[in-house]
Amino acid sequence: MSVIEGAVDVDVPVRTAYNQWTQFECFPQFMSGVRRVDRPRSSMTHWVTGFGGVSREFDAEITEQRPDDRVEWRTVGTPRLTGSVRFRSLGDTRCRVTLRIGFTPRGAAERAADALGLVRRQVRADLRRFKEYIEGQGRETGQWRGTISGGQVEPDSDRPPPHVPNWPTG
Template sequence: MDVPVRMAFNQWTQFECFPQFMRGVRRVERSRSSMTHWVTRFGGVTREFDAEITEQSPDDLVVWRTVGTPRLTGSVRFGSLGDARCRVDLRIDFTPRGAAERAGDALGVIRRQVHDDLRRFKEYIEAQGRETGQWRGTISGGHVSPDSDRPPPRVPNWPSG
């Protein structure tokens, strides 16, 4: 990505913005520093679930898992490639439920969707030119560091142009 690693990480922590670049994600709400609630729609099926951030290290790593079903885990790792470039590696692991999800997984539809979502994230953050907010808290073993318990106020959206 043609943005600094800090900017990419900061934007990634703005889960509420995910519907702007992730197809199938309808809404994400952060209920606590380490908990999010998701509404997704894939293949005509709407699902709601909670996800817990189990690890977060600013400018380096975010790891999450769903609470209950569907069972899903994921991680995103950030790496600096200089002052104005970075690498973002996204990994999602899940067990497909139902015939449609199993068929989609077997045909590589899920892998392509993740790849396309990451490409759209790149386009989104590069077009913005800055992050729309940040939460740089540290989470280890699902526990938020005491000094990073509350997300700070969001940075206002800046007009493009």
């Protein structure tokens, strides 16, 4: 399994960066390999990706989610991916976003892309684009402040506040 890590310091409060990251449907706006993300349930996402001419669809379960701290996930079935994103405050108006992805390359093209560092470069570029995206807006497009532990949404954390746009249904 290959592991890719990257971090970026963002000039917004940790709450703003975290809130934006929970808006998975916006990922195609700053992640070059992501075509679409749907969130049919609070703890499940459906992804459509493309990299190097190869398209994939898969589901990912959110296994841990703690507001302003972290989101962790793993795919259901193939491809085999795990990941986490952590948020650390660097003061009132700045934070660090650290992304860690583990994956098993499938096929010769994916193994070559991994060996050449192409996947690592894409992940780091996506982090830089996230920084530009959220700093350019200056605020999040929505939020989901629920807590997930062991893939289970904790009681009452799935109830949306009345002001949250784009609330996931299901």
